[in-house]
Amino acid sequence: MTGKQRKQIWNAFQLTLILIATFIMLVPIVWIFLAAFKTHVDVYQLKLFFRPTLENFGTVFDDPYRLGEKLYNSTIVALVTVVFAIPIATCAAYSFSRFRLRGETTMLVMILATQFVPAVVIILPFFVMFRDIGLLDTRLGLILVNLAIVMPFAIWMIKGFIDGIPLDTEEAAMVDGSSRIQVIRNIVLPMAAPGLLTAAIFCFIIAWNEFLFALILTNKDAVTLPIGLALFKGEEGDLWNLLSAAGIIIMAPMFVLALIIRKYFVQGMTMGAVR
Template structure:
């Protein structure tokens, strides 16, 4: 009897701790989200009740902020990066998964280790190169540097999915006289498609949230959403209500995407160190 009461108290205690953790996770998100619907005066007060307004979302798309341009830049940059990276990554992943290659380990480690290179180190030569090529403040430049960021993740994730596809169907088709390319196109790709889409979503999130490259390489035409956050200044100071509105547009789509790929989100970042 004493034991079961102790267990109940322990359970309650655990429940309370977990609830605390959930609150700590949610409160900052809620605070930014709610700020987006506040009038400027309400932002400067800690009231929990306020009259919600949609005016902020109107204002961020108008001059001088023109957030739709940043939204377009972010979407195009992240989208193009993913569209270029995923086919390349799929090809490489297939080769690493199915064949023995000379220097396989070296090549593989070389590709994976690049995700640890500090962005601030490689952006210095990039800046000078893009300056020489006249590519500063263009979306093309951002796509190029983002490729270096997401390719290792894409290769690793897709290889994991292809590893999980059994070899038999592939071999049977090869014996029946299909060419390797036919096998890949007709058998492997359809089976790996969910995995490839997962990797694409993961990489889209990474590219969308990327900040350091964007803040250095762009300054007006190619500015992305995260960099655009620093635009909301006026004479009276920082315009927190507009920042919050822009913040919602940055985080909500990514929350949605992350939910879609839930389980694989963890694996992607650890290079599959944890299954």
């Protein structure tokens, strides 16, 4: 066997593996995609060819499901979370990156350590606190919780990007006549922009998909999309076609965001993680 043949076989083997892996990952999504366009009758059959219907997408927005409210809640919660998280995290990340702070390492580790605590452990204190101060079942409450969840990620990720900006560049700007604020505005922010965008989208995705806290801390007014999915249980069992339609509505923004940031995403993840 020549080297060339061996290489071809190896390539074919790799390709097969990738195809199998992709297939396994995509099957559920394809199933949901098909189910969303099926009628209640068709959904239990594994037919690939059927008469598609858009009816499900209408039904989920009607009574009693009213997915529109949940969509609104999810959008507000995720957006406001990002709008607050990114500027605050940027300030924190810049300080960690550029100043020598007392107990810097400890603080950084502790910020990350908050992520090691399982959510189930702290959810009860949250529930009690929120009940006492009247934040249960409010979007504000969810925003606060989501901020607590995304901030550590955002700080570490943005710090990675700011670490990547050569100190020379900032010092040059200072000697050239900039104040610290001007350095940040004119030099650091534009240079870190891809990182900030990545972090923003990352936070948005986390907040958008957050399930456990929303499940416990909301019941009616502030219910978000992932919780809304649980509504699609009828007397006749799970309403898979409606569930799938709602699933697509949840996933759609993720696909769009993934397209926007695919260029930066891996870079952002590794820079934040590996440094």
